[in-house]
Structure formats: C-alpha cells, structure tokens
Amino acid sequence: MSKTVKVDIWSDIACPWCFVGKRRFETALEKFEAAGGDVSVEFHSYELAPDTPVDFAGSEVDFLVSHKGMPAEQVKQMLGQMTELAAAEGLAYDFDALQHTNTVKAHELLHFAKAQGRQLEMSERLFAAYFEEGRHVGRIEDLADLAEEIGLDRAAVVEALTQDVHLADVEADKKQAIAYGITGVPFFVIDQKFGVSGAQDPSVFLDVLQKAAADV
Amino acid sequence: MTGPFEMVGEDAPLCEDGVCALPTPPDDDLASD
Numbered sequence: 459m460s461k462t463v464k465v466d467i468w469s470d471i472a473c474p475w476c477f478v479g480k481r482r483f484e485t486a487l488e489k490f491e492a493a494g495g496d497v498s499v500e501f502h503s504y505e506l507a508p509d510t511p512v513d514f515a516g517s518e519v520d521f522l523v524s525h526k527g528m529p530a531e532q533v534k535q536m537l538g539q540m541t542e543l544a545a546a547e548g549l550a551y552d553f554d555a556l557q558h559t560n561t562v563k564a565h566e567l568l569h570f571a572k573a574q575g576r577q578l579e580m581s582e583r584l585f586a587a588y589f590e591e592g593r594h595v596g597r598i599e600d601l602a603d604l605a606e607e608i609g610l611d612r613a614a615v616v617e618a619l620t621q622d623v624h625l626a627d628v629e630a631d632k633k634q635a636i637a638y639g640i641t642g643v644p645f646f647v648i649d650q651k652f653g654v655s656g657a658q659d660p661s662v663f664l665d666v667l668q669k670a671a672a673d674v
Numbered sequence: 675m676t677g678p679f680e681m682v683g684e685d686a687p688l689c690e691d692g693v694c695a696l697p698t699p700p701d702d703d704l705a706s707d
Contacts, residue, residue: 475694479688506689526693639678642689650678653681653682655681662686665682666682669682
C-alpha cells in the first residue's frame with residue numbers, strides 16, 4: 459500500500475466521546491501503519507455548546523443539570539459510566555476536576571498549530587488537559603501555556619488568539635460540517651468518500667482505512 | 675445521515691447538540707440468555 463489515506467475528523471475538545479473515539483481510531487491507525495499503510499490526519503472544529511461562557515461557574519454536573527435539565531443523580535451516574543469506558547481506552551477522565559468552558563479559542567489554537575505542522579500534538583494536549591488534568595482550555599493565557607508545553611511560540615499564540623486570527627477557519631469548519639450534514643461528533647471523513655460517525659470500535663476504523671487504501 | 679458519504683459502521687456513541695449519548699451498560703449483552 460502506498461496511497462496516502464486522508465482522514466478529516468470533526469470533533470470538539472469538550473466531547474468525551476471524541477477523545478475515546480480518537481483513541482479507538484489511533485488503535486486502528488497503529489495496525490494500519492504497521493502493515494505499511496500511510497495516513498494523513500486533520501482535525502476540524504465543531505462546537506457542541508458555543509453559548510457556554512468561558513468562565514462557567516460550576517462543575518460538569520452543574521452544567522448538565524442547568525443546561526440540559528437532567529437530574530443530578532442521572533448526570534453523576536452517566537459521568538461515572540463515561541469514566542469507566544474512558545479508562546478502558548487508557549484515559550483517566552476526571553469530571554470532578556474538569557473546568558467546563560467555551561472551546562472556540564481552543565479550536566483557534568488547533569488551527570494555529572495546524573499552520574505550524576503541530577496540530578496532532580496540540581489536539582492530544584488539549585484533550586488530556588481538559589478531561590484528565592482539570593486544566594482550563596477556554597482562556598487565552600491557559601491555552602498559551604498548553605501550546606508552549608508542546609513547543610509552540612507562546613507569544614505568537616497569545617497574539618493569534620487575541621486577534622482572532624483563526625476564527626474564520628473555525629467558522630469555515632463549522633460551515634463545512636453543516637454542508638456535510640454532520641450533527642454529532644466525533645465524525646470521521648475518509649478520503650472524502652467514506653463517513654464514520656461516533657466512537658466506533660477500532661475494527662471499523664481499520665476496515666475503512668483498508669478499504670480506502672485499496673480504492674484507487 | 676450525511677449525504678455525500680458512504681457511511682461505515684453501526685450506530686456508535688457520540689455527542690450531539692451539547693448532549694452526549696449515555697454509555698451502554700456493559701453487562702447487558704452478556705446477561706442475556
């Protein structure tokens with residue numbers, strides 16, 4: 459196999475299934491590449507709750523109770539199950555420490571990182587910071603810290619995020635998602651031909667990668 | 675659900691409109707029969 463398979467992933471940082479789906483995709487990717495496959499991955503912006511304030515005062519439970527009208531006990535049970543499922547993928551979700559926030563600036567940062575050829579590392583750093591480390595991913599200074607941790611220029615990040623340099627890129631991704639009919643994330647587009655919705659089993663991702671590679 | 679693409683895979687958990695699908699209880703299938 460020599461053809462490079464292009465994978466476009468629509469996701470949101472504040473999406474627990476997106477991080478799980480990312481891991482399941484990576485499991486498939488590892489096998490695919492070990493067998494000689496070549497893949498190019500690009501993340502695209504999708505905001506699940508764009509009306510969320512940057513400095514949301516409260517926990518994840520508070521957010522879901524107040525914004526979605528779900529009973530607190532049901533939310534706690536759901537998050538407990540989500541934590542167990544994430545653990546099965548090697549992820550240590552910590553919903554007690556999680557700081558709910560607006561993710562538009564995080565998406566701008568992902569576009570900034572893409573321009574520097576570092577988008578995959580930035581995506582991983584943002585997901586881990588949000589779900590596992592209780593880091594804030596909505597404020598520019600906090601995002602600049604995370605960017606610096608993967609070797610990006612902190613001052614350049616602050617400038618780009620302050621001046622909304624990549625806001626148009628975020629909006630373009632969102633418009634593309636609407637055009638594609640994407641209503642939930644994660645959503646994977648393979649070679650502009652195949653669509654995979656949700657945190658599928660790695661075998662599904664591996665099958666579609668092999669199918670795309672064989673499709674000339 | 676997405677017109678331009680040949681969809682692959684069965685229904686899988688995702689997040690939609692700010693709400694994420696409830697995880698499926700892991701023991702349901704094993705408990706049957």
